[in-house]
Amino acid sequence: xxxxxxxxxxxxxxxxxFLTRLWPILLxxxxxxxxxxxxxxxxxxxPSTIVVRMREMWLTGPAAHLWLxxxxxxxxxPSLARLFTGWILAGIVGVVFGLxxxxxxxxxxxxxxxxxxxRAIPPPMLLPxxxxxxxxxxPMQLTTIVFGVVWPxxxxxxxxxxxxxxxxxxxxxxxGFTRGQRLWRVILPSATPKIFAGLxxxxxxxxxxxxxxxxxxxxxxIGFQLRESERAFDPxxxxxxxxVLGLLGYVLNLAFFTVERRVLSWHRAAKxxx
Amino acid sequence: MxxxxxxxxxxxSGPSAHTALGGIDLRVAEGExxxxxxxxxxxxxxLLRSIAGLLRPTGGRITLDGTPVAQIPDxxxxxxxxxxxxxxxxxxxxxxxxxxxxxxxxxxxxxxxSAAEALEQVGLASAGSKYPWELSGGxxxxxxIARALAYRPSLLxxxxxxxxxxxxxxxxxxxxxxxxxGLHNMTILLITHxxxxxxxVGDRVVVLSKAPARVVGDLRVDLPGPxxxxxxxxxxxxxxLRGEVGRLVRGVRPSQPSAL
Numbered sequence: 001x002x003x004x005x006x007x008x009x010x011x012x013x014x015x016x017x018f019l020t021r022l023w024p025i026l027l028x029x030x031x032x033x034x035x036x037x038x039x040x041x042x043x044x045x046x047p048s049t050i051v052v053r054m055r056e057m058w059l060t061g062p063a064a065h066l067w068l069x070x071x072x073x074x075x076x077x078p079s080l081a082r083l084f085t086g087w088i089l090a091g092i093v094g095v096v097f098g099l100x101x102x103x104x105x106x107x108x109x110x111x112x113x114x115x116x117x118x119r120a121i122p123p124p125m126l127l128p129x130x131x132x133x134x135x136x137x138x139p140m141q142l143t144t145i146v147f148g149v150v151w152p153x154x155x156x157x158x159x160x161x162x163x164x165x166x167x168x169x170x171x172x173x174x175x176g177f178t179r180g181q182r183l184w185r186v187i188l189p190s191a192t193p194k195i196f197a198g199l200x201x202x203x204x205x206x207x208x209x210x211x212x213x214x215x216x217x218x219x220x221x222i223g224f225q226l227r228e229s230e231r232a233f234d235p236x237x238x239x240x241x242x243x244v245l246g247l248l249g250y251v252l253n254l255a256f257f258t259v260e261r262r263v264l265s266w267h268r269a270a271k272x273x274x
Numbered sequence: 275m276x277x278x279x280x281x282x283x284x285x286x287s288g289p290s291a292h293t294a295l296g297g298i299d300l301r302v303a304e305g306e307x308x309x310x311x312x313x314x315x316x317x318x319x320x321l322l323r324s325i326a327g328l329l330r331p332t333g334g335r336i337t338l339d340g341t342p343v344a345q346i347p348d349x350x351x352x353x354x355x356x357x358x359x360x361x362x363x364x365x366x367x368x369x370x371x372x373x374x375x376x377x378x379x380x381x382x383x384x385x386x387x388s389a390a391e392a393l394e395q396v397g398l399a400s401a402g403s404k405y406p407w408e409l410s411g412g413x414x415x416x417x418x419i420a421r422a423l424a425y426r427p428s429l430l431x432x433x434x435x436x437x438x439x440x441x442x443x444x445x446x447x448x449x450x451x452x453x454x455x456g457l458h459n460m461t462i463l464l465i466t467h468x469x470x471x472x473x474x475v476g477d478r479v480v481v482l483s484k485a486p487a488r489v490v491g492d493l494r495v496d497l498p499g500p501x502x503x504x505x506x507x508x509x510x511x512x513x514x515l516r517g518e519v520g521r522l523v524r525g526v527r528p529s530q531p532s533a534l
Contacts, residue, residue: 167359170328174352175374175425185373189364270363270407 045236050243053236071225076244079210079221082138086145087206091199094150098157098195103187108158115154123148124212136217144213149202156198160191193267196260203256207249276302276325276429276461281334282486283320294320295331296486304428307455307462309472312482313523318465321487322433325463326352338429347429351422355434357414361406361421367393368402371421378425392424393417395454412443416450423454432464436471445503448475452501469523473497473515474506481522491522 029047036046045053058072065073101108101115123144134140164187172186214223222241229237261268281298284291294317302308312318323329325336327346336343338350354360361370372389380388393402396416398409406414415435422430432451436444448471455462466472472479473495481491497511506512 165359167354167356168362171352171354171360171362173328173346174326174350175421176346176348176377177374178377181373181376185365186362189362192364266364266405266407269405270358 043235045239049236050239053234054240054243057237057240075220075222075225078138079214079223082141082145082213082221083206083210086142086210087149087199087203089142090146090150090202090206091153093146094153094198094202095157095195098154099161099183099187099191101154102158102161102191115151118147119151119155121147123209127213127216131217137219141210141213141218141221145206145209148209149205152201152205153195153198156194156201157191160194161187164190193264196264200253200256200260203252204249207245207252211245275304275339276300276463277335277337278325279335281321281324281331281336283317283324283329283331283333293486295324295334296488298334298482298487298489300480300489302461302463304461305459306477307451307464307475308478308480309476310463310465310480310482311467311469311472311519311523312487313484314467315485316482317485317487318467318482319433321482322352322431322463322465325429326350326431349426349428351425351427351430353415353418353422353430353432353435355437357411357418357438358406360418361414363405363407365405366402367398367404367406367409367417370406370417371402371424374421374425388424389420392420395423395457396420396450410443412439412447415439415447419447419450419454423457426458427460430460430462432462434465434467437467444471449501449503451475469516469519470507473512473519474501474503479515479519481519483525490525491519493518 033046033048036044058069059067061067061069061072068076101111126144126147127140130140130143134143168186168190172182177186210221211223211226214221215227218224222244226238226241229235229241278298278300281295282293283295284293286292298321300308310318310321320329320331324331325343327343327350338347341347361367362373365373368386368389371392372385375385375388390399390402393399396419398413398416398420401409401413401417406417409417415438418435435451436447439447451462451464452475464472464475466475476495479491479493479495480489481493482488483490493515495515497506497509
């Protein structure tokens with residue numbers, strides 16, 4: 001017989017509390033701290049040292065600036081701006097061309113090889129090629145991000161637009177929907193679950209490419225600062241930038257998930273009832 | 275008036291070709307409610323899709339009010355069997371009903387009013403702001419019917435419209451069909467595999483044979499109105515007719531009672 005004390009936490013296995021979900025993180029932090037302290041390798045500072053260094057770098061500003069230091073204000077906003085601009089541009093390009101390719105069999109047949117050719121090119125490899133074309137700076141970084149993250153959106157949109165439920169297409173035909181109605185009210189909405197899956201993948205890719213593009217020829221940004229710490233032989237500073245990137249990735253994913261749940265509420269509900 | 279003459283359709287070609295329709299002749303007068311029954315795989319849906327202009331038949335002729343059906347006719351509506359895939363889950367019920375009305379040249383206000391009216395006629399006056407998936411199967415099929423009603427078609431095609439709902443809901447929807455047919459002067463063609471339903475709902479029951487389908491029976495249903503789920507089904511004419519239709523569907527000649 002099990003005691004009730006053991007049974008109690010099992011009764012709600014699907015919705016653990018906030019603190020319960022936090023303990024694996026704490027466990028990792030503690031392990032990390034212990035291992036790095038024992039190893040005592042300068043390249044792998046313990047988390048406590050990293051946190052102190054992060055505070056020093058970014059949270060020593062005046063209260064009016066939310067305590068953000070100049071280093072934070074100089075590097076975080078440009079990075080975020082590149083990330084979002086690149087991602088949104090790629091989203092627009094991907095959705096527009098994805099709808100076109102998804103609905104036109106002929107066009108898709110012609111363009112398909114090009115798409116897969118382009119997708120196979122590693123975006124960071126574009127950087128040295130882009131330097132002679134554009135001045136070093138934001139245009140080059142944006143091109144890299146857009147080129148790197150457009151593919152998941154494009155390919156997902158193509159698939160979403162191509163496989164619209166036959167019954168929905170026929171309903172639209174029977175009731176004489178115009179081209180515009182078919183596109184905006186039938187094809188686009190039925191492709192949104194796929195489009196969102198693509199956008200989500202692109203968002204995490206955009207974060208990576210943002211950093212990569214800032215490592216080469218940039219004068220600000222998180223990637224730039226990461227490079228600076230490396231040059232100044234400041235492992236805690238380098239690790240600090242990595243931690244910020246990880247946190248940023250987590251927050252972006254969470255925000256995206258929240259928006260997706262709202263926009264696609266019909267999708268989840270319709271899937272559950274049928 | 276809908277006229278179908280010598281309609282044939284064959285899927286594919288060569289040795290794997292399948293002839294679904296083997297020469298269908300049918301005339302449906304304006305305002306008539308004709309039920310088409312046949313064994314499964316008898317090409318009922320092929321016939322309906324040909325009339326709707328969703329499929330180009332390989333042979334024969336279909337005319338609607340004198341004009342040959344080449345594309346989808348303007349004043350035609352369809353109620354599909356699979357309501358969950360026919361209604362758009364990303365639109366509210368009211369939007370589902372009113373969206374097709376755009377091409378009728380109605381203003382936004384008129385469309386809203388037409389949709390509300392049609393929803394009221396099917397007993398869903400308060401469901402307009404809901405989403406289809408928030409409703410039961412029977413209610414979703416009512417929305418499909420409301421969408422068709424608001425569209426004011428001269429020809430309404432119903433493809434096994436009550437095949438995916440439970441028995442009680444089915445009876446309610448049959449009665450709803452009888453109720454709404456009187457609202458506008460629509461010609462209705464209802465496809466079903468349910469023999470009782472065909473006799474209960476139809477003015478006429480047309481029986482198709484197995485593929486390649488031909489018309490093997492065309493019976494007029496003269497039942498005292500108004501029809502009622504209990505009394506009508508007890509009526510001697512109903513019992514006789516359902517027997518006749520049943521024999522025709524099973525391919526037994528009426529003069530020769532079943533040996534079983």
